[in-house]
Amino acid sequence: MFYLYHHHDLDRLAELLAVLLGRSGAPPLAAETVLVPNRGVSRWLQMRLAEGEGVAANLAFPLPAKFFWQLLSTSLPASPDSSAYERENLRWHLYALLPELAGEIPRVAHYLEGTPAELRRWQLAEQLADVFDQYLIYRRDMLADWEAGRG
Structure with missing residues (x-):
């Protein structure tokens, strides 16, 4: 229940x-x-x-997201082991995207030019994943606006 x-x-x-x-x-x-x-x-x-x-x-x-993902994955046997939106998975996706984003966003490029570059890239991916994880919990309205191209 x-x-x-x-x-x-x-x-x-x-x-x-x-x-x-x-x-x-x-x-x-x-x-x-x-x-x-x-x-x-x-x-x-x-x-x-x-x-x-x-x-x-x-x-x-x-946490609610983890609980409901586990509930969903036990109900749907073809579902992946974890959500792409879990903080740990999101961190790796962002880590892979950061070099591309550095070409488009000068502030990201400037930050990633510091040493040690790979550590800075990892730390930025970690911070961004944490922010997005918090948005999934507390600011779904902002995420919906971004997805719709507003904001």
Whole structure:
């Protein structure tokens, strides 16, 4: 079953999660899955649950994109192992595109001329992949505008 809870106060959500986990009725060794917006919330939530309950075990805290990709890939056997839009995959795609972009964007070319060039290229690909990953989560409207040629 999938439930969605939202609130502006993370402490209240953590309290609600502790209550729900306590009365879930699931077997004690059954894993529970809780989607989180980022790894920081995952760590905080694990510590908060452990403080209140004494232990926080057998809990999975995937990010939404990863969770839904895994769900999709188990439902559709012909799907690839990972999404092209996962941050790690996107980093490699951007790394491959950066030399071409350097020819079109002088600021990129200037940055990539620094030494060590391959490290700078990798770091820029990493930063861009992180930005696009954040856009996929928080700024889908901007991505839709770019795709439509607006902005």
